[in-house]
Amino acid sequence: MHDLIVIGAGLAGLRCAGLLSAGGLDVVVLEAADAVGGRQRTDIVDGFRLDRGFQVLNPAYPALRRSVDLDALALGSFPVGVRVRMEEGMAELRHPLRYPLSIATSLRSGLVNGRDAVALARWAAPALAQPLSRLARNDVTVREAWDSAGLRGPLRSAVLEPFLTGVLAESRGETSNAFARLLVRYFVLGRPGLPAQGIAAVPEQLAAHARAMGADIRLGASAGRMTALGEEIRVELIDGDSVRAARVVVAAGPDAVTDLTGLARPATNGLQTWWFTAVEPPTASALLTVDGRSRGRGPVVNTVVMTHTVPSYAPAGRHLIAATCLLPRGADPAEENDVRRHLSEIWGVDVSAWELIRRDDIADALPAQPAPLGAARSPRYAERLYVAGDHRDTASIQGALASGERAARAVLSDAGPSRSAASLHR
Known part of the structure; x- marks a missing residue:
């Protein structure tokens, strides 16, 4: 039996697995796809690198700087x-x-x-000095916030609206005004x-670190059902196999999260x-x-x-x-x-x-990040069961990685004092 099963090898799952493996836990990651990354995938098609949808990577994300070697990505x-x-x-x-x-x-x-310049400064300035928790107080939609700030001219209609769309x-x-302001701060x-090798270079680096720390990452392993058995959870795979562990972190896509946990499907x-x-x-x-x-x-x-x-x-x-x-x-x-x-x-x-x-x-x-923006959700969902992903935080690479980190902290805390939280800073 393993210490932990992580379902999903996207950014949240890989970050969580890497931290807990570094903390001394026996971790196995189950990924239904044929490669790690979740939404951060890159395919080679006739010599072209095609990400799964247009993506960008912002090196200002604090969780990204904690998680990967940015220089190695050759951004x-x-x-x-x-x-x-x-x-x-x-x-x-x-x-x-x-x-x-x-x-x-x-x-x-x-x-x-x-x-418009004054109105934009009035709207954006708080994002540079205030934490997200402060920005989210009395949160409204970004449309309402722009109206309130007096931002109504071409800077809004011709630039900000099409760009943020x-x-x-x-x-x-x-969308939540607090979240939009947060994105402006990072921009x-x-x-x-x-990355020169495509957005997939980020999860590939996270996976390489997790494997180096001892994590077992299994591709083509689709989780079908979970069953609690005393002090362990059994995860049955679609191919008929099963894996057992003391704890499980579900870090999969919206449909899988609902199917495995019963949580409402994230919008x-x-x-x-x-x-x-x-x-x-x-x-x-x-x-x-x-x-x-x-x-x-x-x-x-x-x-x-x-x-x-x-x-x-x-x-x-x-x-x-x-x-x-x-x-x-x-x-x-x-x-x-x-x-x-x-x-x-x-x-x-x-x-x-x-x-x-x-x-x-x-x-x-x-x-989706509608107003009002809620606080990041706890990774603890049920006894020995945790949920991670950007739908539990903010809709971004930052949110996915931060959610994986919180899940790892919760698992280490619940696993007992022998699992030092100091390992999370490795």
Whole structure:
């Protein structure tokens, strides 16, 4: 019998397994897929590195800095800013402190006026000084918070709304204002980017550490049912085998969490990513691009030339372009003709010759974060049973890793004084 079974080899499960293995526990990880990572997966398709949906990694996340060797990831960093398709031409807004020479250009863009700038500062400033618990007091939707701050001009409608639509995977402004402010803090402090080998390099590093600490990670092992038997829990696998342990951490996807524990299915938002390749890029800019026009917006919420930031994502002589759309539950997904039409309008070039490599429909791309934002949920669910994942914290890589850490602390605490909590800082 093992000390612990972790169901799910996503970020939360791998972080938890690594910490507890380092703490001296006998840990086995059961992963239904053929590779670790959960939503953080990268596939090699005809020489292109395709993440499962467009993703970014923010080195400002505290839990990320605690968990992985960032230098080993060889991150390529996106410019901190956004490119906006206007009714006439393109405009760019960049981080004014990192790109001070861009301030004059931003002011001439027509996207920023004095009133909006003051309103944005009024809205965003608390995020730089206050903890999340303080930001979440009297929390409202981000739409209501912007109205209250007086943020109503083109900076909101043409920049913030389309940009955050892709980040939050929802377009109605119903996300928690506290969570939106938290994301702004991380964008201000960090330079989001991607590992040279794809987003999968993060879980692969976590898995390598867990294995080095003694964890057994079993791929293709799908958990079917759990049964409590005295002081142990038996997990039956779909293939007929079973594994027993003193404790179990469920760190799986939304459907599996419900099936295994009976918890209500976590609400999620969906995204769709289209991966195109072209010989000539539509722009020399590496900025994420959104559509700021008042008419004809959609279905693309953002698009970017990946190879300007991570050249290793494509073979020599080719470029990789990502285009992301919302994937509302119960609604029809975007069609290729509409995506190509919109991309042609955004980029201002003919995209008919672009080759479509793959389309990723990620129905559970992010847990929904409606207002008011609740506190991070306890990992303890039942006797000897724990739950981890970003749906228990915040919808982010930070939230997934932090949730895995909390689950590990809870397991060590419950396992007794012989399991020193000091091991969590290794």
